[in-house]
């Protein structure tokens with residue numbers, strides 16, 4: 099026995115929630131319409147040979163958008179053995195429109211009325227027996243979220259699949275039925291009987307896709323056309339509207355007989371919340387504050403704390419178990435530092451350096467004044483060399499004192515970090531030098547550097563999952579529409595960008611819900627400007643290593659992404675390819691609800707686990723490649739391996755050195771930054787991975803920020819480029835998208851770096867002139883009056899070819 103059951107229903111009715119519950123899958127669920135854009139298959143739990151297919155949501159079987167086509171084609175061409183029609187009980191009337199069409203397909207239908215928990219809470223009543231009799235199929239009340247009734251629904255669908263078809267109970271008016279009967283006779287009588295009615299209705303509606311598929315001869319068609327026109331004349335409307343109207347009349351009558359709403363007219367809690375969060379003036383500030391806190395908490399506070407522990411503890415020297423002994427150590431080391439490190443002489447040197455404006459001296463001074471040894475140690479590690487170079491060498495005092503300093507592991511319960519354990523393990527077995535180098539520097543160092551950021555990302559994903567599944571993000575799409583519209587994108591473009599905060603690949607795929615081809619292309623091109631999960635570590639690394647964990651770095655990266663989208667939208671809209679207004683925004687706003695803990699965790703894990711999987715595969719591999727590239731090279735004129743290879747002589751260094759000039763105008767023409775940027779194309783996590791393997795090399799803050807901007811905005815990783823290729827379905831458009839992203843990133847970094855250098859007083863004349871020219875061009879594009887032209891659309895067609 100092999101039964102195929104398809105879950106079909108309106109967007110946001112709970113299909114995927116039910117699918118996950120029935121099959122134990124982990125498909126993404128969100129509280130807005132259009133979450134699922136591809137069909138997904140799974141096996142029904144505790145039942146042999148039952149396959150369940152989750153489909154994208156559809157409002158009718160006449161699709162408008164790409165993902166709706168996926169659903170319709172599956173139902174019509176693959177013909178599942180039964181359809182489990184998920185109906186949102188809180189929106190019964192609108193949902194039944196699809197039901198009336200599904201029952202005509204000649205496939206057995208079982209209706210599952212979902213969200214019964216809310217329906218009951220609202221005190222509304224649905225008369226199942228009556229409705230079931232009228233529609234001619236079995237109805238089960240369920241709550242996919244709470245898990246009630248779901249197995250019964252699935253089992254009813256299996257039973258329906260085994261016993262045969264659903265008989266459509268609804269008949270259209272006389273004139274229409276007359277025409278349909280004729281059409282069945284003339285055009286589709288050689289089809290399986292149960293499919294005839296559906297095709298006849300579609301032919302009556304003059305549905306292009308159905309007509310295309312059936313290949314009806316000219317004479318037959320003329321004959322049919324006469325029948326259709328007769329009905330149109332009699333009912334004084336066009337065929338498609340006749341069918342639509344009659345369906346609505348039928349549904350209204352169904353509702354009258356089987357649905358009782360408790361109270362009408364009073365504002366629901368959802369409406370009350372919406373009055374505030376979608377308020378014309380307050381909406382954006384509220385959103386900005388919400389996003390600020392999300393990024394601030396996940397990257398700066400909780401995130402930093404968790405990441406510090408993984409980086410310095412788990413993948414570092416080690417940590418105090420449960421913090422036992424940490425306090426004593428803190429006291430001991432502070433006392434020791436006050437006596438031996440922060441001598442008057444050293445403090446004076448640092449003060450002088452700070453007065454002379456040496457980078458990092460302020461951080462050191464601050465740490466000394468606050469008696470914060472951790473902060474001092476970190477700042478010394480980063481800026482010690484630059485102080486020495488500027489003639490304020492404090493290394494002698496510090497290094498000498500550190501020899502005798504109290505050791506963390508003598509206090510409390512000390513758990514050594516993974517590198518320490520691995521190193522002592524390798525030493526114990528007398529491992530060869532190169533092998534322990536590969537394992538420690540290549541694998542543990544590279545993969546560890548990336549994994550260290552996992553906690554931070556998980557925190558971010560929890561917040562995003564909450565905002566998504568409670569329904570807030572759907573409002574933001576609505577609010578953003580008012581703004582996005584001004585620069586040529588619709589609010590619908592916001593959803594892909596939102597999903598893109600996790601990973602660009604599903605983000606790009608989510609652009610399928612956008613009907614208008616031009617809007618969709620523009621969204622695909624700009625979605626990856628939003629920092630994805632893999633870019634978060636880059637932001638965090640630069641924020642902590644070069645900006646001393648400044649609070650504004652992480653939110654600023656997010657706003658750079660949004661600004662890039664806005665600027666690109668305005669500029670692109672003024673080009674030939676994207677001229678024209680975005681399609682009107684239509685999306686229903688789902689009711690708010692409290693997400694379940696399980697759902698949030700699932701969503702977080704969905705996004706986070708791919709990151710961890712990548713660490714185990716592609717990042718592991720490229721870490722090894724980078725390690726090898728940095729250890730093999732030319733020593734004294736001959737090629738070979740050395741664990742003490744100078745970067746400049748290594749293979750990696752030679753490659754990086756050969757092309758680093760490209761980034762000179764952006765301020766980071768050093769070999770590591772170049773290699774990191776290139777490896778970023780493999781996976782953005784690699785940018786951090788490279789610094790992990792190759793150690794962080796000093797950059798000025800301005801150069802680092804320029805490096806950050808470039809890496810945030812330039813072409814995404816290969817996986818995302820692949821997604822762009824698939825969704826654009828054209829090599830030309832893919833190249834155009836990548837080219838645009840890289841050029842745009844370059845321009846932005848150039849402007850920031852060169853004009854920033856002006857403020858430091860060290861700007862170069864040529865650089866500033868170039869940057870100013872680029873800025874002037876962008877401003878010109880932004881403020882140039884907008885001309886619409888018809889000829890231009892032809893060009894966009896050409897590019898599609």
Ligand SMILES: Nc1nc2c(ncn2[C@@H]2O[C@H](COP(=O)(O)OP(=O)(O)OP(=O)(O)O)[C@@H](O)[C@H]2O)c(=O)[nH]1
Pocket residue numbers: 107108109110111112113114115116126127128129130131132133134135153154155156212213214215216240241242243244567568691697
């Ligand atoms: N209160 C309540 N909420 C539910 C129930 N079932 C689903 N939801 C919520 O409804 C929202 C939409 O659920 P999904 O499963 O993503 O809906 P879908 O039909 O797959 O949506 P698309 O993929 O967009 O077509 C989510 O926020 C769910 O948590 C239910 O029985 N009760």
Ligand SMILES: [Mg+2]
Pocket residue numbers: 113114115126133134153154155
């Ligand atoms: Mg879904």
